[in-house]
Amino acid sequence: MIYPWQMQAWQSVQQAKMGNHLHHALLFSGEEGCGNEAFIQEVAKGLLCLKPLINGAACGECRSCQVFASDAHPDFMSIRLLEDKQSILIDQIRALNYFLGLSRSYSLRRVVVIYPADRMNINAANSLLKSLEEPAPDTHILLLTAHPAVLLPTIRSRCQRARLPLPAHADALEWLQQQVLQHPAEQLLLNTAGRPLAALELDVTDTLVQREQWLTHLTECVQGQGSITAISSYWEKFDKNQLLDWQLGWLLSLLKQGVGGEENSEVRYMQSVLGQQGILHIYDKLLELKKLSTHPLNARLLLESMLVLWRQTG
Numbered sequence: 001m002i003y004p005w006q007m008q009a010w011q012s013v014q015q016a017k018m019g020n021h022l023h024h025a026l027l028f029s030g031e032e033g034c035g036n037e038a039f040i041q042e043v044a045k046g047l048l049c050l051k052p053l054i055n056g057a058a059c060g061e062c063r064s065c066q067v068f069a070s071d072a073h074p075d076f077m078s079i080r081l082l083e084d085k086q087s088i089l090i091d092q093i094r095a096l097n098y099f100l101g102l103s104r105s106y107s108l109r110r111v112v113v114i115y116p117a118d119r120m121n122i123n124a125a126n127s128l129l130k131s132l133e134e135p136a137p138d139t140h141i142l143l144l145t146a147h148p149a150v151l152l153p154t155i156r157s158r159c160q161r162a163r164l165p166l167p168a169h170a171d172a173l174e175w176l177q178q179q180v181l182q183h184p185a186e187q188l189l190l191n192t193a194g195r196p197l198a199a200l201e202l203d204v205t206d207t208l209v210q211r212e213q214w215l216t217h218l219t220e221c222v223q224g225q226g227s228i229t230a231i232s233s234y235w236e237k238f239d240k241n242q243l244l245d246w247q248l249g250w251l252l253s254l255l256k257q258g259v260g261g262e263e264n265s266e267v268r269y270m271q272s273v274l275g276q277q278g279i280l281h282i283y284d285k286l287l288e289l290k291k292l293s294t295h296p297l298n299a300r301l302l303l304e305s306m307l308v309l310w311r312q313t314g
């Protein structure tokens with residue numbers, strides 16, 4: 001995936017590739033949350049592709065692209081933080097040096113991606129230096145970091161530097177507005193310092209937290225706990241259609257899967273208390289409310305109708 005704000009960086013990589021003077025070690029730097037990991041993956045895929053498109057992008061269909069997609073390309077190596085590790089370790093770089101000693105299989109080049117490059121510990125970084133000093137033929141090592149100053153100066157000086165810029169606000173906003181969002185795009189960008197992918201992630205996580213909260217409140221209603229007035233005022237400003245869709249989604253999964261199909265313990269609890277008849281009853285009533293949800297009906301009244309439904313059936 002090449003995002004609009006990465007187009008210039010993409011073109012300069014492609015020009016160097018066409019002119020056959022792409023450096024063997026490229027150090028990309030740019031902030032997290034801007035899609036830069038996706039960018040270097042695309043660069044790698046394009047370098048390995050057997051029939052790249054005219055703009056240098058991978059074709060997506062050749063043998064190289066297919067094995068790349070299944071994460072099993074013999075000429076590609078990706079070095080990342082291992083699970084539970086704070087640093088990239090020397091053993092990972094040793095494996096890389098071994099890889100560089102092998103001969104190529106599918107592609108005309110070999111590609112290595114190291115991210116986050118600033119997390120190589122001192123031993124790993126020193127071990128990488130040798131590969132940067134004596135480059136293997138037809139091999140490109142792509143390093144990505146959000147903190148280039150943290151890298152050893154000797155590593156930095158052996159790489160060609162490329163900056164992946166933060167998008168202009170208007171570009172970030174335009175892209176974000178094309179995504180399916182639960183929150184206003186402006187607000188999301190403001191809270192993530194203009195980083196569009198971080199903004200998208202914030203939208204999703206925040207939504208998940210709200211979805212969980214809504215389920216907790218509904219469970220309280222079924223249990224006869226919590227005041228309907230208090231819960232209504234909590235959700236009054238929230239998108240009512242969204243609240244209805246979440247409820248309908250939970251109920252539908254219960255109706256379809258029967259007992260034991262749902263992972264969430266609160267949903268399972270609802271199932272045991274309400275039974276199939278109760279679930280079906282709430283489902284039908286919520287569908288009626290959904291027809292009203294676009295009318296300029298009193299928001300508070302609509303919310304209370306939903307909550308009363310759960311309380312009375314529970």
Ligand SMILES: [Zn+2]
Binds near residue numbers: 050063064
């Ligand atoms: Zn291809």
